[in-house]
Amino acid sequence: MRRFFRTYLPFSRAGVQMMLAYRSDFLFHLIGEMLMCIVMYFVWFAVFESSNGSTFMGFSMTDMTVYLFISFVTSYLTYSDGAIALGEEIRDGSIVMRMIKPVSFDMTFLFQELGGRCIEVIIALVPMCVCVEAYKFCVTGSVMFNPVCFLLFLLSTVLAYLVSFYFNVCYGFTAFFLKNLWGSNVLKDAIISFLSGSRIPLAFMPPLLQGLLTFLPFASLSYIPVMIYMGMYDGMTIFKSMLLQAFWLLAFWALSKLIWRLAMKRLCVQGG
Amino acid sequence: MIYVDNITKEFKKTIKQPGLLGSFKSLFNPKTEKIKAVDGISFHVPKGEILGFIGPNGAGKSTVIKMLTGILTPSSGTCSIDGRIPQKDRKNYVREIGVVFGQRTQLWWDLPLTETYAVLKEIYEVEDSAYKRKMELLNEVLDLQDFIKSPVRTLSLGQRMRADIAASLLHSPKVLFLDEPTIGLDVVVKDNIRRAIAQINAEEKTTVILTTHDLSDIELLADRIVMIDKGRNVFDGTVGELKQNYGQMRELNFELQRAEDKALLDYGKHFGLGEDDLKVISDGVNVTVRFNSELVPVGDMLSYTLSQVHLSDISVKDADIEEIIRRLYKKEVRIDA
Ligand SMILES: Nc1ncnc2c1ncn2[C@@H]1O[C@H](COP(=O)(O)OP(=O)(O)OP(=O)(O)O)[C@@H](O)[C@H]1O
Numbered sequence A: 001m002r003r004f005f006r007t008y009l010p011f012s013r014a015g016v017q018m019m020l021a022y023r024s025d026f027l028f029h030l031i032g033e034m035l036m037c038i039v040m041y042f043v044w045f046a047v048f049e050s051s052n053g054s055t056f057m058g059f060s061m062t063d064m065t066v067y068l069f070i071s072f073v074t075s076y077l078t079y080s081d082g083a084i085a086l087g088e089e090i091r092d093g094s095i096v097m098r099m100i101k102p103v104s105f106d107m108t109f110l111f112q113e114l115g116g117r118c119i120e121v122i123i124a125l126v127p128m129c130v131c132v133e134a135y136k137f138c139v140t141g142s143v144m145f146n147p148v149c150f151l152l153f154l155l156s157t158v159l160a161y162l163v164s165f166y167f168n169v170c171y172g173f174t175a176f177f178l179k180n181l182w183g184s185n186v187l188k189d190a191i192i193s194f195l196s197g198s199r200i201p202l203a204f205m206p207p208l209l210q211g212l213l214t215f216l217p218f219a220s221l222s223y224i225p226v227m228i229y230m231g232m233y234d235g236m237t238i239f240k241s242m243l244l245q246a247f248w249l250l251a252f253w254a255l256s257k258l259i260w261r262l263a264m265k266r267l268c269v270q271g272g
Numbered sequence B: 001m002i003y004v005d006n007i008t009k010e011f012k013k014t015i016k017q018p019g020l021l022g023s024f025k026s027l028f029n030p031k032t033e034k035i036k037a038v039d040g041i042s043f044h045v046p047k048g049e050i051l052g053f054i055g056p057n058g059a060g061k062s063t064v065i066k067m068l069t070g071i072l073t074p075s076s077g078t079c080s081i082d083g084r085i086p087q088k089d090r091k092n093y094v095r096e097i098g099v100v101f102g103q104r105t106q107l108w109w110d111l112p113l114t115e116t117y118a119v120l121k122e123i124y125e126v127e128d129s130a131y132k133r134k135m136e137l138l139n140e141v142l143d144l145q146d147f148i149k150s151p152v153r154t155l156s157l158g159q160r161m162r163a164d165i166a167a168s169l170l171h172s173p174k175v176l177f178l179d180e181p182t183i184g185l186d187v188v189v190k191d192n193i194r195r196a197i198a199q200i201n202a203e204e205k206t207t208v209i210l211t212t213h214d215l216s217d218i219e220l221l222a223d224r225i226v227m228i229d230k231g232r233n234v235f236d237g238t239v240g241e242l243k244q245n246y247g248q249m250r251e252l253n254f255e256l257q258r259a260e261d262k263a264l265l266d267y268g269k270h271f272g273l274g275e276d277d278l279k280v281i282s283d284g285v286n287v288t289v290r291f292n293s294e295l296v297p298v299g300d301m302l303s304y305t306l307s308q309v310h311l312s313d314i315s316v317k318d319a320d321i322e323e324i325i326r327r328l329y330k331k332e333v334r335i336d337a
């Protein structure tokens, strides 16, 4: 175990340094996403204004605001672009440089990305949670922060990230067979952000679709942790949801190993 | 140490059909054609030897190296390195080898060189003291000092290549695979790199396989040559043997007393030599004649020259390896090996 961390932790350190090397890219990206989130806030504000009752499908405007912002950080943190890097390395053949080292690829990508995530937790998640709690305090006049919920939220977010990571590794591995990542990642991301409920709460969807989407892996990517944060789930539901996340994590992990094994057999590294 | 036995590699090339519908079709019913990049190559490298692995562009050198390093799986045939099969248990196998692909880098593009080395140290579990000693040695031979703190993307090609070689040697591998390590480098850097390879080979008995298009690499480093073409073995032996077997070409260099005497020399007509067996290059009073010494003995060549013109200087040069290999690549020499 110690050996494992000694091997892969330097990748995290490198990840941090790389993020610092491209800090302006990263900051602009974050600001862009943030603005998008604020736009969404005003859209929902208009929806609540025009609807007659103070709640909309069980969500109050306060709930909706918390949902929007927490969902934003969560999906931001659990987003994994390993697929792009992996697909790109397969396409240009630089994946060989990983193959000649005594390391697992998935771990090198994972730890490298985790390094960056640590910084993001500090500069995105922590301030966002403080702001959201402050907002709730202003609106309701009482402190409603629940440390247990928060810890469970963190745990669930980590699971969500891992599901997202292995999902994307599987997606990236398809580049072995197709020599190219099909279509654009933008399309994939758009579909996922809809199916995962990070744009519109799954609770707003028709019951049948909602039931389906809750079980599909996409809900594990951000909806579950957000619901836990907001205290929308009771203990049993939290337990079941996390079990579901763990299930999907295991499924995608196994799938990625399987694809890898197949890929190794018929791998053609491109480029001289 | 390294045994390669009748190894082949076929690539399936999917023929892409045009358009979206085409790519969709080829997803389910791909049309493929097979290319034999390596077609039954065998050789053996004993421990501590430096093997020059050469052949014209597209011969299959890189493909063989990729199979030996466990990146590609052979279509048939076997290879084993130090008793291990590269494709089995990749993670443990690659601990024992160092690899440099001249056209790629294993260094971390955005980070200072020292960071890459620090990561490699952990990956390969190199002891602190061994690491320090190794870095000192590599620093001395490869002169890394000046750029070791700079991000890799700012390095020049020569600096990067030196850094890459150092990275592949950090863990004292038993076998070193070098695929065109001197590509695009100036004479001084080439020299540095050759010295590093020679030194590591001498001190640590590292077995080295080296592909290159620069034949001085071969002459200065290689104990033995394996030449392949179109995926097949063409020659396997020492540089001396190569010269002995195929070195019929000799070179006569002389200086005329009067430049206009050139007109008196017509080797082609006198000896009846064709274009492939004779080449005359002249520049003022200096003349170089390359000729096939199997067809015309050196003595005859000399006496004809001396009988026709007055010279102020003359020398005969042995076959140089570059000329032999040029002729082998162009198939001017029959191969019966
Ligand atoms: N991934 C691939 N898919 C299809 N064909 C390939 C692939 N890789 C190599 N080839 C083919 O295999 C043959 C051998 O290629 P290889 O790269 O081994 O040559 P090489 O001897 O290294 O040449 P060079 O001296 O130019 O580097 C070439 O004809 C090449 O087109």
Ligand SMILES: [Mg+2]
Binding pocket: A272, B061, B062, B063, B179
């Ligand atoms: Mg090559």
